[in-house]
Amino acid sequence: xxxxxxxxxxxxxxxxxxxxxxxxxxxxxxxxxxxxxxxxxxxxxxxxxxxxxxxxxxxxxxxxxxxxxxxxxxxxxxxxxxxxxxxxxxxxxxxxxxxxxxxxxxxxxxxxxxxxxxxxxxxxxxxxxxxxxxxxxxxxxxxxxxxxxxxxxxxxxxxxxxxxxxxxxxxxxxxxxxxxxxxxxxxxxxxxxxxxxxxxxxxxxxxxxxxxxxxxxxxxxxxxxxxxxxxxxxxxxxxxxxxxxxxxxxxxxxxxxxxxxxxxxxxxxxxxxxxxxxxxxxxxxxxxxxxxxxxxxxxxxxxxxxxxxxxxxxxxxxxxxxxxxxxxxxxxxxxxxxxxxxxxxxxxxxxxxxxxxxxxxxxxxxxxxxxxxxxxxxxxxxxxxxxxxxxxxxxxxxxxxxxxxxxxxxxxxxxxxxxxxxx
Amino acid sequence: xxxxxxxxxxxxxxxxxxxxxxxxxxxxxxxxxxxxxxxxxxxxxxxxxxxxxxxxxxxxxxxxxxxxxxxxxxxxxxxxxxxxxxxxxxxxxxxxxxxxxxxxxxxxxxxxxxxxxxxxxxxxxxxxxxxxxxxxxxxxxxxxxxxxxxxxxxxxxxxxxxxxxxxxxxxxxxxxxxxxxxxxxxxxxxxxxxxxxxxxxxxxxxxxxxxxxxxxxxxxxxxxxxxxxxxxxxxxxxxxxxxxxxxxxxxxxxxxxxxxxxxxxxxxxxxxxxxxxxxxxxxxxxxxxxxxxxxxxxxxxxxxxxxxxxxxxxxxxxxxxxxxxxxxxxxxxxxxxxxxxxxxxxxxxxxxxxxxxxxxxxxxxxxxxxxxxxxxxxxxxxxxxxxxxxxxxxxxxxxxxxxxxxxxxxxxxxxxxxxxxxxxxxxxxxxxxxxxxxxxxxxxxxxxxxxxxxxxxxxxxxxxxxxxxxxxx
Numbered sequence: 001x002x003x004x005x006x007x008x009x010x011x012x013x014x015x016x017x018x019x020x021x022x023x024x025x026x027x028x029x030x031x032x033x034x035x036x037x038x039x040x041x042x043x044x045x046x047x048x049x050x051x052x053x054x055x056x057x058x059x060x061x062x063x064x065x066x067x068x069x070x071x072x073x074x075x076x077x078x079x080x081x082x083x084x085x086x087x088x089x090x091x092x093x094x095x096x097x098x099x100x101x102x103x104x105x106x107x108x109x110x111x112x113x114x115x116x117x118x119x120x121x122x123x124x125x126x127x128x129x130x131x132x133x134x135x136x137x138x139x140x141x142x143x144x145x146x147x148x149x150x151x152x153x154x155x156x157x158x159x160x161x162x163x164x165x166x167x168x169x170x171x172x173x174x175x176x177x178x179x180x181x182x183x184x185x186x187x188x189x190x191x192x193x194x195x196x197x198x199x200x201x202x203x204x205x206x207x208x209x210x211x212x213x214x215x216x217x218x219x220x221x222x223x224x225x226x227x228x229x230x231x232x233x234x235x236x237x238x239x240x241x242x243x244x245x246x247x248x249x250x251x252x253x254x255x256x257x258x259x260x261x262x263x264x265x266x267x268x269x270x271x272x273x274x275x276x277x278x279x280x281x282x283x284x285x286x287x288x289x290x291x292x293x294x295x296x297x298x299x300x301x302x303x304x305x306x307x308x309x310x311x312x313x314x315x316x317x318x319x320x321x322x323x324x325x326x327x328x329x330x331x332x333x334x335x336x337x338x339x340x341x342x343x344x345x346x347x348x349x350x351x352x353x354x355x356x357x358x359x360x361x362x363x364x365x366x367x368x369x370x371x372x373x374x375x376x377x378x379x380x381x382x383x384x385x386x387x388x389x390x391x392x393x394x395x396x397x398x399x400x401x402x403x404x405x406x407x408x409x410x411x412x413x414x415x416x417x418x419x420x421x422x423x
Numbered sequence: 424x425x426x427x428x429x430x431x432x433x434x435x436x437x438x439x440x441x442x443x444x445x446x447x448x449x450x451x452x453x454x455x456x457x458x459x460x461x462x463x464x465x466x467x468x469x470x471x472x473x474x475x476x477x478x479x480x481x482x483x484x485x486x487x488x489x490x491x492x493x494x495x496x497x498x499x500x501x502x503x504x505x506x507x508x509x510x511x512x513x514x515x516x517x518x519x520x521x522x523x524x525x526x527x528x529x530x531x532x533x534x535x536x537x538x539x540x541x542x543x544x545x546x547x548x549x550x551x552x553x554x555x556x557x558x559x560x561x562x563x564x565x566x567x568x569x570x571x572x573x574x575x576x577x578x579x580x581x582x583x584x585x586x587x588x589x590x591x592x593x594x595x596x597x598x599x600x601x602x603x604x605x606x607x608x609x610x611x612x613x614x615x616x617x618x619x620x621x622x623x624x625x626x627x628x629x630x631x632x633x634x635x636x637x638x639x640x641x642x643x644x645x646x647x648x649x650x651x652x653x654x655x656x657x658x659x660x661x662x663x664x665x666x667x668x669x670x671x672x673x674x675x676x677x678x679x680x681x682x683x684x685x686x687x688x689x690x691x692x693x694x695x696x697x698x699x700x701x702x703x704x705x706x707x708x709x710x711x712x713x714x715x716x717x718x719x720x721x722x723x724x725x726x727x728x729x730x731x732x733x734x735x736x737x738x739x740x741x742x743x744x745x746x747x748x749x750x751x752x753x754x755x756x757x758x759x760x761x762x763x764x765x766x767x768x769x770x771x772x773x774x775x776x777x778x779x780x781x782x783x784x785x786x787x788x789x790x791x792x793x794x795x796x797x798x799x800x801x802x803x804x805x806x807x808x809x810x811x812x813x814x815x816x817x818x819x820x821x822x823x824x825x826x827x828x829x830x831x832x833x834x835x836x837x838x839x840x841x842x843x844x845x846x847x848x849x850x851x852x853x854x855x856x857x858x859x860x861x862x863x864x865x866x867x868x869x870x871x872x873x874x875x876x877x878x879x880x881x882x883x884x885x886x887x888x889x890x891x892x893x894x895x896x
Contacts (some may be wrong), residue, residue: 421896
């Protein structure tokens with residue numbers, strides 16, 4: 001089908017085109033408690049085609065994207081490509097070049113999906129639950145992907161990837177009251193013992209939640225964010241350095257300027273093409289552009305942007321990269337320093353919401369800890385709401401860092417004067 | 424005009440029947456869901472225009488088989504040679520199951536599906552077929568909307584978007600032969616603006632079992648979006664606390680969906696993950712409150728003949744005058760709970776597992792007028808606009824982020840606006856506090872719903888204005 005598609009595109013009126021074909025092989029297992037509920041497997045291929053149509057004066061470049069299913073007949077392919085080319089001529093975006101002259105065959109991965117699935121199942125079956133604890137349910141996905149990107153400017157690259165996902169729910173109970181916690185682990189290579197241990201650690205949080213008291217209302221709290229949502233907190237900065245957001249006029253980062261205040265910790269953010277254990281180690285992005293290392297912020301100062309070739313061209317960036325992996329360097333305070341004064345630490349939100357445009361962030365507290373003059377105790381309920389325009393002035397990060405899939409981030413962020421809704 | 428059934432599904436049907444016959448030799452139960460969903464999305468802004476494929480487009484197959492006391496599934500989207508395909512499916516599924524059995528894992532009790540003989544099909548109607556409308560005309564219409572919004576000084580960007588979907592599905596087994604073809608459209612218009620200090624977004628969404636006629640609905644909303652944007656730019660933070668509030672139909676839908684809808688998905692009953700299981704037959708809401716869900720409950724983006732497991736859609740009364748009557752279910756959960764499936768087994772696509780999912784979820788109307796409801800509040804807010812929500816069926820917690828609250832004092836809107844507003848609380852407290860319900864009604868079907876943090880499907884939700892008591896932060 002790909003050969004036919006390529007020759008149809010070559011003979012079409014498209015000024016340029018790109019074909020992105022991803023074949024995914026998966027095996028999946030679904031458990032209720034420790035009992036197998038269902039097993040699944042799949043082999044699917046998705047082929048996305050983008051056609052580009054230039055205006056006569058080459059000032060504009062329109063595009064339209066369509067999925068070409070493997071079961072399309074030649075007539076259907078031609079019809080879809082013609083429709084896309086027709087639509088693209090009415091899309092008047094400024095002209096931009098495609099990635100050119102990239103060739104790579106990649107190496108297939110020697111992965112046996114059944115063996116990988118069994119390995120993770122074994123690790124999950126080994127999870128030790130105490131008297132008032134249980135594994136409620138879990139879902140395991142192991143995926144192997146082959147990606148082939150081909151365009152009309154001599155790009156022909158193939159690369160392979162492997163990733164796993166475990167979504168686990170645990171329960172802990174006390175005197176007839178049962179609570180649950182959910183964790184979504186994504187990784188490329190994790191030892192069985194690490195998987196077992198990460199799930200068992202959920203029981204510790206579960207026990208704390210059982211003892212939790214309702215969160216108290218506080219309009220001027222010192223808040224520590226320390227859960228997995230720290231990643232989303234730092235995505236505010238990758239969002240504001242994104243070329244598309246810069247072009248749209250909604251990004252606030254400026255080259256050689258700081259986004260953070262004088263009293264805030266200096267922000268250093270690096271993009272890394274590869275990171276051990278990450279599920280995001282593809283050699284190329286979906287434009288066929290090689291993924292590169294890059295420093296976005298150095299000691300607080302914005303040094304570079306990132307994004308698609310199209311948007312990079314629009315904002316006159318000569319060289320660009322997409323994001324695979326991110327390292328946010330640690331800050332000035334140790335976790336112990338952060339906990340010297342009264343604080344409210346949120347380890348789990350129901351859903352952490354961060355809107356990079358308005359800068360609003362927060363969510364309902366599913367588990368946290370509060371320290372007051374009487375001691376430290378777990379809390380639940382209520383919510384925090386804050387805005388980056390305020391916290392950028394004096395936010396601090398922990399010295400300690402940890403890896404969450406494709407991010408290495410400070411273990412905690414310390415924010416002053418945050419509004420907490422509670423009882 | 425009537426939507427046209429997928430020619431591809433009609434053409435492939437004999438091949439799939441042959442596949443079922445071949446797999447019948449290997450397995451006790453075999454069914455195949457075949458999908459052919461197409462569509463196009465258009466987005467026009469002041470700086471950039473996009474034409475792309477519909478986000479939920481798909482064409483493929485999922486085979487479900489019963490093997491050695493368990494259900495197994497195989498998803499694929501190429502099948503040149505039926506015999507080879509059947510061989511691959513049988514060997515991959517058996518090998519995977521054997522490898523798991525070898526580990527010594529126990530299996531959930533899974534009764535064998537017994538189906539009744541049924542052959543049915545459905546096609547719906549739309550006014551203007553977007554597939555027959557020129558991309559030039561659609562883009563020009565959206566550009567007109569974008570330009571009308573962008574002319575305002577405070578606006579940085581104004582985007583107008585429209586997408587349409589043509590859903591075709593076929594479910595075949597030894598006893599079932601079901602086909603459906605329906606179309607729906609979604610629209611969105613959004614303003615991003617600043618007053619120098621703050622940057623905010625305001626938007627309106629549109630959806631329905633419609634065609635390109637949805638574009639005309641969008642024309643009239645530009646000025647309201649600009650007004651909302653200015654209200655948000657000038658909004659203050661809400662003082663955290665408990666308030667009497669009135670929810671607009673959009674926020675009512677968000678509450679129906681997040682607060683209670685997820686909690687009555689009966690696959691969560693099987694996993695003991697939903698408190699609602701223990702409250703069947705008990706009062707969970709005020710006497711005036713009733714709630715429904717089903718493919719037949721409303722005419723919206725999740726209205727279909729049959730679900731992704733071949734069960735016919737229905738109209739389920741979940742809460743009847745305050746009492747929890749039943750939940751909604753997929754077929755496997757219903758068999759395990761010894762209940763009747765309600766036609767709520769839905770998949771993100773042919774590639775994903777089916778779970779119990781909502782369809783069109785709503786609170787039913789009451790007899791109050793909005794004016795009387797506002798007049799009854801001493802100090803509270805009229806909550807408008809849906810941003811996001813998160814379910815918590817195990818603990819009946821609720822988190823809904825709404826766009827803004829319009830202050831009500833001494834029975835009148837003061838003109839003061841608070842934003843953003845996070846609504847939290849304990850679901851039964853919220854539902855039992857519902858004291859007035861309007862006679863208005865609207866449904867909203869843009870966007871998608873996840874289960875946990877994945878498995879996105881199309882749903883709609885809505886209802887009337889509700890007066891209740893909630894915690895705002």
